[in-house]
Amino acid sequence: MKNFYLLMLCCFALVHTTFAQQLKSPDQKFQMEFSLQSDGTPVYSLNYKGKVVVKPSKLGLELKNDAKSLLNDFTISDTKTSTFDEVWKPVWGEVASIRNHYNELVVTLNQKVSERQLIIRFRLFDDGLGFRYEFPAQKNLTYFVIKEERSQFAMAGNHTAFWLPGDYDTQEYDYTTSKLSEIRGLTTKATTENVSQKTFSPTGVQTSLMMKTADGLYINLHEAALINYSCMHLNLDDKNMIFESWLTPDANGDKGYMQAPDHSPWRTIMVSDNATEILSSKMTLNLNDPCKIEDTSWIKPVKYVGVWWEMITGKSSWAYTDDFSTVQLGVTNYDKSKPNGKHGANTANVKKYIDFAATHGFDAVLVEGWNEGWEDWFGQFKDYVFDFVTPYPDFDVKGIRDYAKSKGVKMIMHHETSGSTRNYERHMDKAYQFMKDNGYDAVKSGYVGPILPRGENHYNQWTVNHYQYAIEKAADYKIMVNAHEAIRPTGICRTYPNLIGNESARGTEYQAFGGSKPNHVTILPFTRLIGGPMDYTPGIFEMDISKLNPGNTSHLNSTLANQLALYVTMYSPLQMAADLPENYMRFADAFQFIKDVAIDWSDSKYLEAEPGEYISVARKAKGTNNWFIGNVNGETARVSNITFDFLEKGKKYEATIYADAKDAHYKTNPQAYNIRKIKVNNKSKLSQFSAPGGGYAISVIEIK
Structure with missing residues (x-):
């Protein structure tokens, strides 16, 4: 039966x-x-x-x-x-x-x-x-x-x-x-x-x-x-x-x-x-096709600073003037307007960032709000928003180009499209040639707001094809692309490695818009980063945004040590030190890790992880025997236990540990950290406290 x-x-x-x-x-x-x-x-x-x-x-x-x-x-x-x-x-x-x-x-x-x-x-x-x-x-x-x-x-x-x-x-x-x-x-x-x-x-x-x-x-x-x-x-x-x-x-x-x-x-x-x-x-x-760019020698990882966070927090503005309720490029005469006194992308301010980058070993400086049109850029389904080549009166393109070159610093162009993809394609060749003529090898593009033509969406076939067109066109001009508000990545950076970064997720800017959950950065590597690197813009040391802009009461849900760890846990060949230079000088000893950490790696070891709770990663800097370790932690304090068995046998290293203090907490005491040095080898182990919303960062340098 x-x-x-x-x-x-x-x-x-x-x-x-x-x-x-x-x-x-x-x-x-x-x-x-x-x-x-x-x-x-x-x-x-x-x-x-x-x-x-x-x-x-x-x-x-x-x-x-x-x-x-x-x-x-x-x-x-x-x-x-x-x-x-x-x-x-x-x-x-x-x-x-x-x-x-x-x-x-x-x-x-x-x-x-x-x-x-x-x-x-x-x-x-x-x-x-x-x-x-x-x-x-x-x-x-x-x-x-x-x-x-x-x-x-x-x-x-x-x-x-x-x-x-x-x-x-x-x-x-x-x-x-x-x-x-x-x-x-x-x-x-x-x-x-x-x-x-x-x-x-x-x-x-x-x-x-x-x-x-x-x-x-x-x-x-x-x-x-x-x-x-x-x-x-x-x-x-x-x-x-x-x-x-x-x-x-x-x-x-x-x-x-x-x-x-x-x-x-x-x-x-x-x-x-x-x-x-x-x-x-x-x-x-x-699952992506091999690289289609024959000569990739011009594609290089970039560590940068920029005129950005001061606008995000409201300390300064993208717009040059408050005189106009509406502007039309080629018609509006900015030379006859009164500067609002808050415009961040002015020549003197940009030169300060260039000096800071040169002094501290950064590759490049990003400047947003340099071009005409920001007074009237969003929310009107406006097609001809920017032309991507006409600077405001207080932004000296050639002068900044020459000054940056004299300091050994590259400039990163910013192209905000306001979602008007047709307008961007209309101007793309001219804009990319303008970049090359003025020494810009990388562009940060943006797609804030509803997509034009009307009715299209950020993620449908037509717009996906636009993003791809921009990447391939940029490759023709030997330009690297960092696309914000674009389609989430799906590994296309293998085929077109000039796509060195995307945003396409909730980045650090939202910490100035009311905050993100403290476990956000323990989830992103399991989700958004599966398809490619993110321009997360870490490195914020001043968590109380009201100190930059009294009208903004936002607070970062992160400790300072957590911000350091992000340079390792949030992998990207494009990493920004996003805070203001003066805040880095207040915490110069912690800033040293951002200066030291590599952005291109020959090996990576994920030491421990649990989505939503914690991630610990060790990465070996390409061309060296040095490693960097990052740990980010979620809402609950814990002790992270790691081993150094990834280190080369027979070698000795000095580990500099940037860690949460025992009383650190993302809400009540985010800037509490300590720094200590220990000697380690491949048999060493470490038990390290991570605060709520905290973490730690370690540089592991071979002792010659």
């Missing part, structure tokens, strides 16, 4: 699915299965070390004005498996070389009635799964419009998630930590005010989505190689715990205009039972 029931169970399974195609990771810890349901619907599942990560989940795309779409009625016409293993060297990065090792399954599907073909490509790494849809050239699928992608991620439980509300226009929210089942009830509270936002569902969330299961698995859902496609969000069926892809629409509500041959971005699922392995994963980069 038992065998009879087993036989019937097998027959029942065969009715609902075809024979499953299996794929294992190189280390055999992952197993993926692919099959077709009885109606020809593609389905996949994923296990890790015998534990279910993704239950059987449907794949496919719904097409506009197409009765069949690409959802079902498929048969398998071909399957191919292969193995790939290479080592490649990034232009800059957390490590000097990256191994790209995966097993691949390529499934070719034929749709019987429409006689169309769809390919689904799976790559299984030792750290997770990537899959994408491919649309080969064919007679019956040429031009088509995506109504919605229907990729599912069926979770095996009610996991704890670290999430942002699903939004077409911003990622600049604090993270909410909750069970999946609680998202619906918390979305309204989690959707805090932003200058441009458009949420779409009470259970919609953004990628990169970090989760933890009850039995200790860490799961991350994201995408890689987002090119010519709309950004993917996730919408949760909270009754069945199934996430489904939700693409960003355009002004018409359409979610993608495609022409075969083409393919989607990769959908990624990272899994580990150790949180540090999520942080160290290079899967997102590996």
Whole structure:
């Protein structure tokens, strides 16, 4: 009787699915299965070390004005498996070389009635799964419009998630930590005010989505190689715990205009039972194409200061004058206006920053608010906002260029588009040539406010293509790009390493807008940084913003030691010392760490991590035998225990430890820190206190 029931169970399974195609990771810890349901619907599942990560989940795309779409009625016409293993060297990065090792399954599907073909490509790494849809050239699928992608991620439980509300226009929210089942009830509270936002569902969330299961698995859902496609969000069926892809629409509500041959971005699922392995994963980069820039010698990591924080806090202004209620470039005569006395980007002030950079070994100076138009730049759906080449009367472009050059300091250009992408493209060649003519090798671009043309969103296909156009055009001029308010990164910096930074998340500026949660920086490396580095702009030493601007009562939810640690834990080849020079001089001994810390690395070791609670990282400075360590801590004080076994055997080092004092607290005593020096080697251990919202930073210098 038992065998009879087993036989019937097998027959029942065969009715609902075809024979499953299996794929294992190189280390055999992952197993993926692919099959077709009885109606020809593609389905996949994923296990890790015998534990279910993704239950059987449907794949496919719904097409506009197409009765069949690409959802079902498929048969398998071909399957191919292969193995790939290479080592490649990034232009800059957390490590000097990256191994790209995966097993691949390529499934070719034929749709019987429409006689169309769809390919689904799976790559299984030792750290997770990537899959994408491919649309080969064919007679019956040429031009088509995506109504919605229907990729599912069926979770095996009610996991704890670290999430942002699903939004077409911003990622600049604090993270909410909750069970999946609680998202619906918390979305309204989690959707805090932003200058441009458009949420779409009470259970919609953004990628990169970090989760933890009850039995200790860490799961991350994201995408890689987002090119010519709309950004993917996730919408949760909270009754069945199934996430489904939700693409960003355009002004018409359409979610993608495609022409075969083409393919989607990769959908990624990272899994580990150790949180540090999520942080160290290079899967997102590996799913992107190799570098397309032949000569990369001009792409260099940058440590910079800038005329920025004084405007963010309200101490000074971007605008030159208060005389005009509205301005028109080429018509408004700034020479006849009265300066407001608050304009930060004036020649004398900028030279002070150049002097500071030269004295303390910084590579560059960023200046915002240097160009005409800031009096009337936001909120009017204004197309012709800036021309990116005309300075205010008090900003001497040539004089500053020559002064910076004489001091051995580079200048970083600022291009705020006010969301007017058409205007930026209209001026881009002229603006980039202006930069090269005046010695600017890097640009910080911004996309604050609603996107123009009207109705487009920050994350839909049209605007994603604009961001890519800007990166590629900049590469033609040998310009590095740091894009703010743009699409969240998906590893494209491998293909175009002149993309040396993005914001695309809630950065330090929000500490001057009311503050971020003290655990914010313990989540970002698990989420936003999965796709690439962030220009987080750390290094704020004066936490009481009212001391810069009495009208601003904001307070940083961070200790000073935490701010130092961010230079290590928030990886980026573009790092800013964001505070005012005078505040660094008040704490000159702590400022020494910012001066010393490297920004390009040959190796990185994630020592301990728990999303939302703490992260400790050690990184080896490229071309040296020196290491730097950073620890950031969340809301609860703890003792961090690390070992120095990553140090070279037989070598001795001096470790300078910048740590929270015992009474430090992000709210009540943020500037309490101490500095001490100890001798260490590869057998040394350290137990170090981290305050609430605190942390520590360590420079580990080889003793010659």
